[in-house]
Amino acid sequence: MAAASVSLQKNISETSSAYLCSTCKNKNTCAEAYCKNCNSCFCGKCVKLHNQLFQDHATYGPKEKEKWPVAMATQEFLENCEVHKGKKLKLFCEDHTQLCCNTCVLLNHLYVGCSVLK
Numbered sequence: 001m002a003a004a005s006v007s008l009q010k011n012i013s014e015t016s017s018a019y020l021c022s023t024c025k026n027k028n029t030c031a032e033a034y035c036k037n038c039n040s041c042f043c044g045k046c047v048k049l050h051n052q053l054f055q056d057h058a059t060y061g062p063k064e065k066e067k068w069p070v071a072m073a074t075q076e077f078l079e080n081c082e083v084h085k086g087k088k089l090k091l092f093c094e095d096h097t098q099l100c101c102n103t104c105v106l107l108n109h110l111y112v113g114c115s116v117l118k
């Protein structure tokens with residue numbers, strides 16, 4: 001489990017630049033703000049325009065990243081099985097208190113205590 005935590009920390013630090021501006025024509029522009037109302041990220045230039053147009057929207061800067069949604073790369077990392085690459089975690093085994101992919105269940109849990117994640 002320690003390896004998973006180190007791997008997760010590395011993945012999160014690598015994905016801090018994974019937030020890209022949703023509206024910028026240059027699709028590789030890193031976001032500097034997130035608007036909760038629009039559910040979109042904006043670069044510095046676009047957030048200024050956004051804030052002029054939508055003054056009542058809640059926007060969060062880089063110091064408030066805990067209010068931003070999880071980056072797609074991080075979400076994919078969290079949803080994937082570490083043991084069976086390419087398989088999504090879909091079940092929870094209550095007996096082992098462990099998240100499982102379909103292959104884990106078949107090989108190690110035999111559906112005893114496993115329930116589908118929602």
